[in-house]
Structures are given as C-alpha cells and as structure tokens.
Amino acid sequence: MKRILTVLLVILLSLTLVVGCAQKAPAPADEGKEKMKVGFVYIGPPGDGGWTYAHDQGRKYLEQELGVETIYKESVPEDQQSEKVMRDMIDQGAKVLFVTSFGYMDHVEKVAKEYPDITFMHCSGFKSAENFGNYFGRIEEPRYLSGIVAGMKSESGKIGYVAAFDIPEVVRGINAFTLGVQSVNPDAVVKVKWTNTWYDPAKEKEAAITLLDEGVDIIAQHQDTAGPQVAAEERGKFSVGYNSDMAAMAPKAYMTAPVWNWGPYYVQQVKAVMDGTWKAEAYWGGMKDGIVDLAPLTANAPEGAKEAVEKAKADILAGKLNVFAGPLKDQNGKEMVPAGSVLSDQDQLEMKWFVEGVEGKIGQ
Amino acid sequence: MNTVLTVSFFKAAIIAGTPLLFATLGEIMTEKSGNLNLGVEGMMLMGAVVGFEVGYVTNNPLLALVTAALAGAIGALIYAFLTVSLRANQVVSGLALTIFGTGFSGFLGQGLIGLKMSEGFISNFQKIKIPGLGDIPWLGEIFFNHDILVYFGYLTAVILGLYLYNTRKGLNLRAVGENPAAADAASVRVTRYKYTHILLGGALCGLGGAYLSLVQVPVWQENITAGRGWIAVALVIFSAWNPYRAILGAYLFGGLDIIGFRLQGSGIVISQYIFDMAPYLMTIIILVIVSFKKDIKNAPPKALGEPYFREER
Numbered sequence: 001m002k003r004i005l006t007v008l009l010v011i012l013l014s015l016t017l018v019v020g021c022a023q024k025a026p027a028p029a030d031e032g033k034e035k036m037k038v039g040f041v042y043i044g045p046p047g048d049g050g051w052t053y054a055h056d057q058g059r060k061y062l063e064q065e066l067g068v069e070t071i072y073k074e075s076v077p078e079d080q081q082s083e084k085v086m087r088d089m090i091d092q093g094a095k096v097l098f099v100t101s102f103g104y105m106d107h108v109e110k111v112a113k114e115y116p117d118i119t120f121m122h123c124s125g126f127k128s129a130e131n132f133g134n135y136f137g138r139i140e141e142p143r144y145l146s147g148i149v150a151g152m153k154s155e156s157g158k159i160g161y162v163a164a165f166d167i168p169e170v171v172r173g174i175n176a177f178t179l180g181v182q183s184v185n186p187d188a189v190v191k192v193k194w195t196n197t198w199y200d201p202a203k204e205k206e207a208a209i210t211l212l213d214e215g216v217d218i219i220a221q222h223q224d225t226a227g228p229q230v231a232a233e234e235r236g237k238f239s240v241g242y243n244s245d246m247a248a249m250a251p252k253a254y255m256t257a258p259v260w261n262w263g264p265y266y267v268q269q270v271k272a273v274m275d276g277t278w279k280a281e282a283y284w285g286g287m288k289d290g291i292v293d294l295a296p297l298t299a300n301a302p303e304g305a306k307e308a309v310e311k312a313k314a315d316i317l318a319g320k321l322n323v324f325a326g327p328l329k330d331q332n333g334k335e336m337v338p339a340g341s342v343l344s345d346q347d348q349l350e351m352k353w354f355v356e357g358v359e360g361k362i363g364q
Numbered sequence: 365m366n367t368v369l370t371v372s373f374f375k376a377a378i379i380a381g382t383p384l385l386f387a388t389l390g391e392i393m394t395e396k397s398g399n400l401n402l403g404v405e406g407m408m409l410m411g412a413v414v415g416f417e418v419g420y421v422t423n424n425p426l427l428a429l430v431t432a433a434l435a436g437a438i439g440a441l442i443y444a445f446l447t448v449s450l451r452a453n454q455v456v457s458g459l460a461l462t463i464f465g466t467g468f469s470g471f472l473g474q475g476l477i478g479l480k481m482s483e484g485f486i487s488n489f490q491k492i493k494i495p496g497l498g499d500i501p502w503l504g505e506i507f508f509n510h511d512i513l514v515y516f517g518y519l520t521a522v523i524l525g526l527y528l529y530n531t532r533k534g535l536n537l538r539a540v541g542e543n544p545a546a547a548d549a550a551s552v553r554v555t556r557y558k559y560t561h562i563l564l565g566g567a568l569c570g571l572g573g574a575y576l577s578l579v580q581v582p583v584w585q586e587n588i589t590a591g592r593g594w595i596a597v598a599l600v601i602f603s604a605w606n607p608y609r610a611i612l613g614a615y616l617f618g619g620l621d622i623i624g625f626r627l628q629g630s631g632i633v634i635s636q637y638i639f640d641m642a643p644y645l646m647t648i649i650i651l652v653i654v655s656f657k658k659d660i661k662n663a664p665p666k667a668l669g670e671p672y673f674r675e676e677r
Binding site for chain 2: 044045046047048049053075191192193194195196197199200201202203205206207209210211213214225226227229230246248249250251359360361
C-alpha cells in the first residue's frame with residue numbers, strides 16, 4: 001500500500017512540474033485547416049531578462065501577428081539532448097524550428113538531414129543546408145553606439161567589459177564597443193574579464209566587482225543576466241546592458257543597451273515558409289533591418305551622448321560609417337585592416353583578435 | 365600575483381562562499397540523520413523565489429528570510445515524507461525535489477522577472493563593521509566587515525558544530541545516522557529526529573538561496589543558483605560532514621569560483637576551466653584519501669541513504 005502511495009506521489013510531483021511548465025495552447029483553430037506550428041529551442045529560461053527573453057518576445061510577436069501556434073523548450077543543453085528536443089517538437093507537429101544558440105549548430109545539422117521537410121533556422125551559427133538556414137544580427141552596430149555613450153561618460157578612462165566565452169561573436173562585440181569608446185575618448189582602455197558562462201548572475205556580478213576594484217568606472221557585458229548591472233549600481237558607477245532594456249534592474253547605473261528585436265524577422269520567415277517561398281540563407285541583418293538597435297538612453301547617460309549617438313546611427317544607416325573600417329590595429333600594434341578598406345564579413349565571423357586599447361587575452 | 369592575493373579578493377570569496385555555506389550546513393544536518401537529500405538546488409531555488417516575492421511585496425527583510433527558510437523546509441518536508449514515512453528511494457526523491465524546486469521557482473517567478481528590490485530593502489543588508497574585530501589589520505576587513513547574513517553564516521556553522529559534537533541531542537542525531545536500529549533501541553525517536561533535521565536542513569538551503577536573490581544579486585532572474593546546490597552536495601563530502609570544516613570549504617570553493625577573474629590580466633595564464641573543475645576534482649581527491657585512510661571520523665554516516673524499517677531490526 002505504501003509503495004503504491006509512493007509511486008503515486010512521485011507521479012503527482014512530476015505531473016505538477018509538467019503542468020507548471022506546460023504552456024497554454026491557443027484555442028483550437030478551425031477544424032480541418034491545419035495550423036502552422038513553430039518550435040523554439042532556448043538556451044536559457046525566458047525569464048532571464050536577456051538573450052532568451054528577447055527571443056521569447058519574438059515568439060510572442062510571431063504568435064500575435066500570424067496567429068500560428070508555437071511551442072518552446074527552455075534551458076536546453078548544447079549537446080545530444082538538443083537533438084532529442086528537436087525531434088520531439090517535430091513529433092508534435094512543428095514545421096519550422098528556430099534554434100537559438102551557437103552551440104546547437106552541429107546538432108541542428110544532423111537533425112535537419114533526417115527531416116528534409118522541416119525548416120530549420122539556427123541563430124548565430126555559420127552552417128546551412130537546403131532546409132537549414134542561419135540568421136543573426138549585426139549587434140556590433142549598436143554596441144559601437146553604446147561604446148560612444150560609455151566613452152563620453154568615463155572619467156577614469158578605464159572601462160570594464162564582462163565577457164562570456166572567447167568565441168568570435170563575443171570578441172567582435174568587445175572590439176566594436178572599444179572602437180565606439182575610442183571614437184570619442186581615444187586614450188580610453190577597455191579591460192576584459194572572461195567568466196566562461198552565459199548565465200550565472202552571482203558569478204558575473206563578481207567579475208564586474210573585480211573590474212570595479214581595478215578602477216573602471218563603466219561596466220559593459222555580454223552575458224544574459226543583470227549581475228554586472230547590479231555590481232555597477234552597488235558601487236555607484238555606470239553600466240551598459242545587453243539584450244534588452246535593463247533600466248529597471250539598475251536604475252541608477254544603467255545608461256543604455258544594444259538590444260535584439262527578433263519578432264519582425266520571425267514573422268517574415270514563417271510567412272515565407274507558409275507561402276512556399278522560403279529559401280535557406282545566411283541572414284545577417286543590421287540596424288537598418290530593425291533586427292538590432294540601441295535601447296533609449298536614460299538620464300544616467302552623459303550630456304551630448306544622445307546627439308553623438310544619433311549622428312553615428314544616421315551614418316551607419318546611410319552606409320557612411322562601418323564599425324570595422326580601417327585603419328585597425330591589433331593589441332600589439334600590428335595593422336590588421338589597412339586604411340580605406342573594411343573587414344570582410346567572413347573575417348568578422350572568424351574574428352579572434354582584439355583591437356588596440358583592449359586589455360585582456362583571448363584563449364584563457 | 366599581488367593583484368590576486370588582495371584583501372578585496374578574500375572578502376569577495378567570503379561573499380561568494382556564503383550561499384554555499386548555508387546550503388552545505390543544511391545538507392550536513394540532513395545527512396547526519398542518515399538521509400541523502402539531493403534536492404539542495406531545488407530547495408535553494410524555492411527559498412530564493414519565495415524570499416524575493418515576500419521581500420518585494422512586504423519590504424520586510426526578516427519576513428523575507430523567514431519565509432525563504434520556510435519554503436526550503438516545505439521542499440524538505442515533501443522529501444522527508446517520501447523517504448522517511450514512505451521509505452522511497454532517497455536519490456530519486458531528492459532529484460525529483462530538485463526538478464520540482466526549479467519548476468516551482470520558475471513558475472512563481474514569472475511575474476517577478478527583472479524586478480529589483482527597493483533601496484530601503486537592500487540597505488538592510490549593508491556592510492556592518494564589527495567593533496574591535498573589524499579593526500584588526502587585513503583579517504578584520506576580510507572577515508568582519510560584511511552584511512549581517514555572513515555573520516549569521518559563521519554563527520550557524522559554530523552552533524551546528526557545538527550541537528553535533530557537544531550535546532546529547534547531537535549525539536542522538538549522529539546515532540540515528542550511524543545506526544538507527546541501535547538508536548531506536550536506546551529510545552531515540554528515529555522518525556522524529558529524521559523529520560526535524562531534514563526540515564531544518566531544508567530551511568538552511570532555502571536561506572542560502574535567499575542570500576543569492578536578496579543580497580548578492582537583488583534582481584529576480586530565473587535559475588539564480590546556477591548549480592550552486594550541487595557544489596554544496598560536493599562540499600559536504602569535502603568537509604567530511606564536519607560543520608567547522610564546512611566553513612573553510614565553502615569559502616575556499618567560493619574563492620575558486622571568482623579567482624579566475626583576478627588572475628586574468630595578472631600575467632598568470634591558467635584556464636578558467638581548471639577553476640570550474642577544481643571543486644569537483646578536490647572532492648574526488650578527498651574521497652580517495654578518506655577511503656584509503658579509513659578514518660572513522662571522516663567517514664560518511666553509516667546508514668546514509670538507507671531507509672529505516674523498525675520491523676527489520
């Protein structure tokens with residue numbers, strides 16, 4: 001009797017979990033007409049207030065605009081388990097899958113081969129196939145703009161950057177930020193600390209504290225949490241966020257953030273699949289496509305920053321300003337991009353060197 | 365090297381180690397009663413979310429901490445009922461509790477995402493310098509200039525140590541963990557001891573979670589513990605079920621968590637991955653040493669993980 005009760009309790013406990021995490025499906029659509037189902041694979045929880053949150057906003061926008069049904073799975077590890085999640089979503093009837101982290105790439109490739117009729121979209125990778133495209137945004141452009149804000153605000157000339165992993169995406173962001181800083185504050189340096197995490201609020205806060213102990217007066221970040229923002233707030237310094245507007249989390253420190261806006265792109269892609277016009281591509285949208293932007297500047301931002309940012313933004317939109325235009329030198333003073341030329345997209349995707357003015361090492 | 369071994373580093377290590385210390389002490393208490401509860405991560409998250417919710421709504425730090433501890437204890441109650449009363453498998457029940465707690469905190473936290481504690485609330489956890497002790501050069505700044513919960517952590521460890529090794533009840537508890545049948549024969553109420561200490565252990569885990577969400581990063585974000593519950597489970601073994609050694613272990617592991625940042629830029633090149641591995645590596649090494657030495661003092665409670673059937677005496 002007790003054993004049966006135990007089993008029942010364990011089942012009940014697991015069921016509450018399923019119910020707790022399950023999402024309400026929208027009311028059943030018209031009978032007979034098959035509804036489009038779109039699946040999303042997330043690296044973190046939508047409640048991170050960062051990367052996954054931004055994707056989840058895109059998912060909700062998609063649901064609202066096209067009335068399609070969506071399913072998602074959060075905190076999926078970047079290993080074989082992600083394949084299981086994708087197959088499971090396809091079993092549930094998903095026709096399009098958005099897989100939203102770099103580390104899923106090889107697993108997407110494998111599953112895409114097994115299901116030629118399903119459309120796969122992988123975020124931030126570089127592989128593709130007939131039914132498998134990749135997409136990303138030039139977050140470097142708003143990062144450059146946020147660098148302008150930080151450069152104008154910094155008094156010590158030292159700015160801290162809490163960095164995630166030393167992959168090209170992060171390195172590019174640090175370089176773009178630094179170039180933005182230098183455009184207004186040529187002698188400023190950007191100190192980099194690696195955390196090797198995407199999501200650990202307490203640890204990322206401690207990394208920011210370390211930077212503040214070393215004398216920086218602005219904190220920028222790449223991770224998906226508000227940890228570094230909280231550190232800046234606590235010490236009475238200032239900060240630049242990432243992914244989404246973080247003003248509420250650090251009202252006295254937060255100045256602005258490069259942000260993502262995936263919604264319109266998701267709508268466009270799913271529409272194309274429904275119309276049968278979808279083709280695999282390597283999409284890399286910029287500010288002019290609306291997929292990335294700079295969040296509105298708060299009152300913490302320095303005077304004149306708004307004008308400077310608007311001017312640079314207009315130049316980027318008009319194609320007059322390219323973030324990675326030469327002359328660019330690396331940390332050792334070696335010329336990497338000569339004056340008059342621009343770093344190619346391919347070189348940007350493989351970027352593994354810091355520009356002059358960054359204090360930190362890649363490969364630690 | 366001088367950028368690493370600074371007062372500010374050791375001070376930060378204490379803060380990083382405090383949530384670990386609470387959770388480790390909670391798990392030590394649980395395991396001393398012969399029950400292995402792998403739900404630490406879940407109980408920490410339950411405490412973190414409930415503490416945050418209550419603190420945000422009421423602005424009362426004491427109430428927030430008490431309810432956080434209660435939330436942890438309620439998580440532990442589920443576990444205790446399953447494993448002590450129903451004698452279910454302890455490992456499975458503990459893992460289920462971790463999954464449950466993670467889901468529970470995500471669910472309850474949905475409306476809290478991105479919210480920040482009020483200034484007034486945060487100021488309750490300002491650093492307080494202890495008069496006298498805080499003026500000792502170096503050590504004073506490292507150990508005696510912290511928020512109130514850090515001191516509470518020291519105190520809890522010492523009280524738990526005194527309780528375990530210097531009181532009759534502590535002796536009874538250890539007897540329950542070593543040989544429940546013998547304890548039972550000596551008219552120790554085994555079930556009551558197990559329940560009490562599993563619940564108290566859960567409360568401490570909840571408090572550890574609340575330290576993260578109320579003091580360390582007072583902005584609600586899902587999964588704020590990021591695996592610290594598992595480090596605490598390893599720490600119990602590392603400290604050989606001894607609360608005094610848990611102090612050392614927790615601050616050591618806390619320091620390992622953050623030492624990487626200090627080394628970067630100091631010219632010493634050690635991969636961050638080494639530090640991420642270190643807590644587990646050290647635990648394994650300690651386990652090997654302990655099993656070689658066969659020292660009874662460092663061994664786990666004998667009846668750890670085994671359900672107790674009175675009829676099978």
